[in-house]
Amino acid sequence: MSTVRDQTGLAFMKWHGAGNDFVIFDSRGRDAVTTEALARRLGNRHRGVGFDQLAEIRDSDTADVELDFWNSDGSRAGACGNATRCVARYLFDESGRDALTIRTERGVLEARLIDGDVHVNMGQPQTMWDEVPLSKPMDTEHLPLDGDPMAVGMGNPHAVFFVDDVSAVDVAERGRAVEFDPLFPQRTNVEFAEVRARDEIRMRVWERGTGITLACGSGACATAVAAATRGLTERSVRMEVDGGWLALDWRDDGVWMTGPTAHVFDAVLTEAFLESL
Numbered sequence: 001m002s003t004v005r006d007q008t009g010l011a012f013m014k015w016h017g018a019g020n021d022f023v024i025f026d027s028r029g030r031d032a033v034t035t036e037a038l039a040r041r042l043g044n045r046h047r048g049v050g051f052d053q054l055a056e057i058r059d060s061d062t063a064d065v066e067l068d069f070w071n072s073d074g075s076r077a078g079a080c081g082n083a084t085r086c087v088a089r090y091l092f093d094e095s096g097r098d099a100l101t102i103r104t105e106r107g108v109l110e111a112r113l114i115d116g117d118v119h120v121n122m123g124q125p126q127t128m129w130d131e132v133p134l135s136k137p138m139d140t141e142h143l144p145l146d147g148d149p150m151a152v153g154m155g156n157p158h159a160v161f162f163v164d165d166v167s168a169v170d171v172a173e174r175g176r177a178v179e180f181d182p183l184f185p186q187r188t189n190v191e192f193a194e195v196r197a198r199d200e201i202r203m204r205v206w207e208r209g210t211g212i213t214l215a216c217g218s219g220a221c222a223t224a225v226a227a228a229t230r231g232l233t234e235r236s237v238r239m240e241v242d243g244g245w246l247a248l249d250w251r252d253d254g255v256w257m258t259g260p261t262a263h264v265f266d267a268v269l270t271e272a273f274l275e276s277l
């Protein structure tokens with residue numbers, strides 16, 4: 001019997017940020033529990049719990065905590081902005097602190113609690129073709145695809161399309177096609193953005209490894225960066241996503257994001273479920 005799979009099963013939390021929903025394991029002080037098989041089964045909304053991403057909190061020597069992310073198809077994600085905000089909220093509530101650091105695959109991110117809102121610095125965008133990554137050298141500001149998207153890395157790949165009417169886009173059909181386009185050796189997240197004003201964007205998203213979601217934090221950051229780079233907006237914008245609103249501010253030290261977080265419930269995976277994997 002492992003230290004985490006005891007007779008009471010495996011505890012987890014369910015959170016969401018603007019409708020982007022997460023299963024979160026707090027694995028501080030114990031071995032990590034997530035495997036690809038666990039993520040894939042748990043991510044199934046009929047045979048598991050259902051989530052857009054699974055996040056596992058771990059001890060860190062170089063930050064307050066470390067965070068690992070999985071998509072619902074069992075693949076790993078290098079970044080997840082909304083889960084990072086939810087975990088920061090959980091840790092702020094637990095500790096009473098108002099600043100902390102979180103190590104993710106792309107480095108140490110800073111989170112701050114300001115007037116009750118959680119702000120996370122998602123770092124500087126990656127704009128070189130091999131950072132995104134793309135399959136060969138090219139201009140990341142204008143990819144050779146219908147719709148003239150821009151590629152932006154936020155620790156994970158994004159392709160941002162600007163459209164006149166986002167409600168008219170078939171996000172599932174176009175998103176799936178772009179996710180698997182050979183331009184993206186690690187597949188990609190896909191955002192469709194309608195610029196409403198110099199400080200406001202409406203965005204819908206197709207997430208790599210998950211599909212349509214109600215929000216995507218790193219996708220919101222990538223969209224804000226693409227819009228500002230193309231001169232369509234200022235560097236500080238409000239963004240309406242299907243699940244609510246996010247605020248993005250691309251500063252000299254990185255892209256800061258804030259938005260809502262909600263702790264939905266706590267529960268325990270049964271031994272029978274864990275044994276069936």
Ligand SMILES: N[C@@H](CCC[C@H](N)C(=O)O)C(=O)O
Nearest residue numbers: 077080081082156216217218
């Ligand atoms: N929902 C996330 C992004 C999730 C990761 C993505 N599907 C990937 O594979 O890169 C967010 O809030 O950033």
